[in-house]
Amino acid sequence: xxxxxxxxxxxxxxxxxxxxxxxxxxxxxxxxxxxxxxxxxxxxxxxxxxxxxxxxxxxxxxxxxxxxxxxxxxxxxxxxxxxxxxxxxxxxxxxxxxxxxxxxxxxxxxxxxxxxxxxxxxxxxxxxxxxxxxxxxxxxxxxxxxxxxxxxxxxxxxxxxxxxxxxxxxxxxxxxxxxxxxxxxxxxxxxxxxxxxxxxxxxxxxxxxxxxxxxxxxxxxxxxxxxxxxxxxxxxxxxxxxxxxxxxxxxxxxxxxxxxxxxxxxxxxxxxxxxxxxxxxxxxxxxxxxxxxxxxxxxxxxxxxxxxxxxx
Amino acid sequence: xxxxxxxxxxxxxxxxxxxxxxxxxxxxxxxxxxxxxxxxxxxxxxxxxxxxxxxxxxxxxxxxxxxxxxxxxxxxxxxxxxxxxxxxxxxxxxxxxxxxxxxxxxxxxxxxxxxxxxxxxxxxxxxxxxxxxxxxxxxxxxxxxxxxxxxxxxxxxxxxxxxxxxxxxxxxxxxxxxxxxxxxxxxxxxxxxxxxxxxxxxxxxxxxxxxxxxxxxxxxxxxxxxxxxxxxxxxxxxxxxxxxxxxxxxxxxxxxxxxxxxxxxxxxxxxxxxxxxxxxxxxxxxxxxxxxxxxxxxxxxxxxxxxxxxxxxxxxxxxxxxxxxxxxxxxxxxxxxxxxxxxxxxxxxxxxxxxxxxxxxxxxxxxxxxxxxxxxxxxxxxxxxxxxxxxxxxxxxxxxxxxxxxxxxxxxxxxxxxxxxxxxxxxxxxxxxxxxxxxxx
Numbered sequence: 246x247x248x249x250x251x252x253x254x255x256x257x258x259x260x261x262x263x264x265x266x267x268x269x270x271x272x273x274x275x276x277x278x279x280x281x282x283x284x285x286x287x288x289x290x291x292x293x294x295x296x297x298x299x300x301x302x303x304x305x306x307x308x309x310x311x312x313x314x315x316x317x318x319x320x321x322x323x324x325x326x327x328x329x330x331x332x333x334x335x336x337x338x339x340x341x342x343x344x345x346x347x348x349x350x351x352x353x354x355x356x357x358x359x360x361x362x363x364x365x366x367x368x369x370x371x372x373x374x375x376x377x378x379x380x381x382x383x384x385x386x387x388x389x390x391x392x393x394x395x396x397x398x399x400x401x402x403x404x405x406x407x408x409x410x411x412x413x414x415x416x417x418x419x420x421x422x423x424x425x426x427x428x429x430x431x432x433x434x435x436x437x438x439x440x441x442x443x444x445x446x447x448x449x450x451x452x453x454x455x456x457x458x459x460x461x462x463x464x465x466x467x468x469x470x471x472x473x474x475x476x477x478x479x480x481x482x483x484x485x486x487x488x489x490x491x492x493x494x495x496x497x498x499x500x501x502x503x504x505x506x507x508x509x510x511x512x513x514x515x516x517x518x519x520x521x522x523x524x525x526x527x528x529x530x531x532x533x534x535x536x537x538x539x540x541x542x543x544x545x546x547x548x549x550x551x552x553x554x555x556x557x
Numbered sequence: 558x559x560x561x562x563x564x565x566x567x568x569x570x571x572x573x574x575x576x577x578x579x580x581x582x583x584x585x586x587x588x589x590x591x592x593x594x595x596x597x598x599x600x601x602x603x604x605x606x607x608x609x610x611x612x613x614x615x616x617x618x619x620x621x622x623x624x625x626x627x628x629x630x631x632x633x634x635x636x637x638x639x640x641x642x643x644x645x646x647x648x649x650x651x652x653x654x655x656x657x658x659x660x661x662x663x664x665x666x667x668x669x670x671x672x673x674x675x676x677x678x679x680x681x682x683x684x685x686x687x688x689x690x691x692x693x694x695x696x697x698x699x700x701x702x703x704x705x706x707x708x709x710x711x712x713x714x715x716x717x718x719x720x721x722x723x724x725x726x727x728x729x730x731x732x733x734x735x736x737x738x739x740x741x742x743x744x745x746x747x748x749x750x751x752x753x754x755x756x757x758x759x760x761x762x763x764x765x766x767x768x769x770x771x772x773x774x775x776x777x778x779x780x781x782x783x784x785x786x787x788x789x790x791x792x793x794x795x796x797x798x799x800x801x802x803x804x805x806x807x808x809x810x811x812x813x814x815x816x817x818x819x820x821x822x823x824x825x826x827x828x829x830x831x832x833x834x835x836x837x838x839x840x841x842x843x844x845x846x847x848x849x850x851x852x853x854x855x856x857x858x859x860x861x862x863x864x865x866x867x868x869x870x871x872x873x874x875x876x877x878x879x880x881x882x883x884x885x886x887x888x889x890x891x892x893x894x895x896x897x898x899x900x901x902x903x904x905x906x907x908x909x910x911x912x913x914x915x916x917x918x919x920x921x922x923x924x925x926x927x928x929x930x931x932x933x934x935x936x937x938x939x940x941x942x943x944x945x946x947x948x949x950x951x952x953x954x955x956x957x958x959x960x961x962x963x964x965x966x967x968x969x970x971x972x973x974x975x976x977x978x979x980x981x982x983x984x985x986x987x988x989x990x991x992x993x994x995x996x997x998x
């Protein structure tokens with residue numbers, strides 16, 4: 246069958262290869278153009294502006310941006326607050342990762358089993374994902390309230406008064422507490438993707454392992470996990486990107502960075518430098534550094550977690 | 558025909574009159590037009606209504622005037638300042654303070670209108686707009702000899718206390734730091750937390766630190782340390798350590814509310830008004846900010862921060878600031894904006910705010926608020942004492958100077974650092990801030 250080009254007057258004629266490509270282009274470009282313009286305006290241009298501003302001493306007043314070379318990068322690395330925020334960001338990523346992966350894996354696996362009310366449980370597991378980050382942060386802020394928060398009230402009720410800590414007021418617990426709230430919300434996506442990954446694994450592979458005498462645990466580790474590895478790799482990289490960019494949860498739960506900046510992360514410090522101190526040059530150099538760090542860490546993770554692809 | 562002539566003449570006379578009224582007052586006619594006014598208060602609050610009342614009157618006085626109100630308090634500042642930089646400012650904004658060196662760049666870069674001539678213009682009675690204000694607040698209005706702002710109300714840090722609780726228990730506000738410790742012990746013995754405070758905002762803990770530092774070492778030395786370039790260390794003056802140790806006593810003796818570290822500031826304030834704590838060191842905005850949450854029968858009283866006997870600072874000094882408002886150079890309607898500002902900072906509006914909203918006035922001859930016991934005395938004393946910009950103006954300082962100064966003190970209060978370690982950490986932080994300042998000049 247040949248494509249026909251439609252011309253004015255209702256006449257048609259067959260298209261050659263170049264005519265086909267041209268016609269396809271005419272069809273595709275109008276569809277892509279709005280997305281391309283929006284992407285350029287809201288992603289590419291800000292990215293270029295951010296990176297270029299990081300080499301200037303932009304104080305935020307007007308568009309006067311004197312060239313500053315690499316001095317901003319020198320300044321941020323001599324700033325103990327930035328180094329502290331960077332350390333906190335990495336801790337957040339690790340602690341949050343530990344909080345999000347094992348429970349998601351377990352719940353995702355449980356949701357693929359033959360259990361009653363599976364749809365209901367799936368809805369419950371995924372529900373946090375549908376809530377706004379700000380709502381989740383406020384909800385957990387209320388849960389963590391040291392005096393009337395339900396967590397501490399419950400702990401006191403069951404006689405564990407010593408464990409009723411000021412969760413967002415203790416330098417040791419603030420960051421893990423925020424990481425838990427973030428992991429709780431993000432786990433919806435993780436559970437969804439892990440469940441989908443598990444459902445893709447043909448049941449007869451696991452069945453064959455069982456027939457060969459493998460225990461459930463061994464089947465999980467030696468059969469399920471390798472076959473799920475592609476999904477887990479993707480989720481790990483996603484988590485690195487999400488966690489290193491965490492902002493809203495911290496900003497809402499501890500607007501001033503927590504007690505003695507115990508939960509200050511790079512993005513909140515960047516925001517303060519940009520909009521409280523008007524040090525846009527410094528802030529954009531932090532942003533650029535974070536961008537590069539995320540890129541490098543994602544590449545490294547991708548490289549380190551590479552395994553032979555198992556076709557099934 | 559005759560009737561028509563009379564009607565036209567009447568209309569012309571009214572037009573002439575409307576045009577002449579503003580001319581009589583200010584020397585030139587003010588044209589109506591759009592006017593965007595910054596408001597620090599939410600819609601529906603008494604302050605908002607007060608500001609709106611001025612706008613409504615302006616609309617009547619200058620036909621064609623359309624006043625809009627834009628929230629410009631802390632959370633909105635980034636957006637408001639971005640607008641200023643982009644050449645689309647609010648017409649009346651709260652952006653400059655002559656006591657805060659960090660705000661001078663707005664003037665240096667030509668963003669604000671010079672109000673000097675408007676301030677010095679003589680009225681029919683020989684007074685000027687400038688003469689309406691207490692000279693104590695002139696530094697807030699001025700930069701390099703010119704006036705760029707008009708103060709509208711004054712905030713000071715005060716020791717707020719529950720008067721009924723104090724009266725019932727026969728207690729009096731502390732005059733000295735020793736009194737303070739005895740008072741806290743007496744309150745604690747009654748089963749109430751002596752002090753409400755939040756650990757979530759470093760500068761609220763910092764109020765205690767700054768006040769004690771001022772009392773022990775004096776403001777000149779503190780400012781020299783914070784903004785000087787001599788590389789001074791906190792150990793150079795034993796007063797800093799004494800201040801930290803005095804502050805630490807409040808924690809060691811259990812005088813703060815339970816869970817203060819994780820309690821946000823609104824909750825801490827609610828605890829105070831619910832009688833769960835007897836005192837709170839807070840800005841004088843507390844009364845108006847919490848007006849809707851104050852239970853019936855609660856009697857609020859204030860006292861200055863206690864003096865420290867034999868210490869080096871001025872023992873009657875108070876921290877505070879005058880909220881000063883400016884007109885941007887790129888205001889769409891500068892004459893109208895200046896007129897709004899003139900009315901907003903007038904004695905009559907200030908008196909209304911003082912009487913009805915309990916605010917402290919920067920104007921001369923305004924009766925102090927009566928709803929808060931002790932407020933009149935604090936303000937009266939302030940006029941002859943040292944008036945220090947609160948937080949030493951660190952809130953707008955660059956390179957994270959505020960966190961560098963306060964965070965180790967908060968850590969000290971949490972028990973993570975000893976006073977000596979906290980001071981060493983402040984020194985390390987400030988050394989870095991100074992180095993960054995130098996490198997980033």
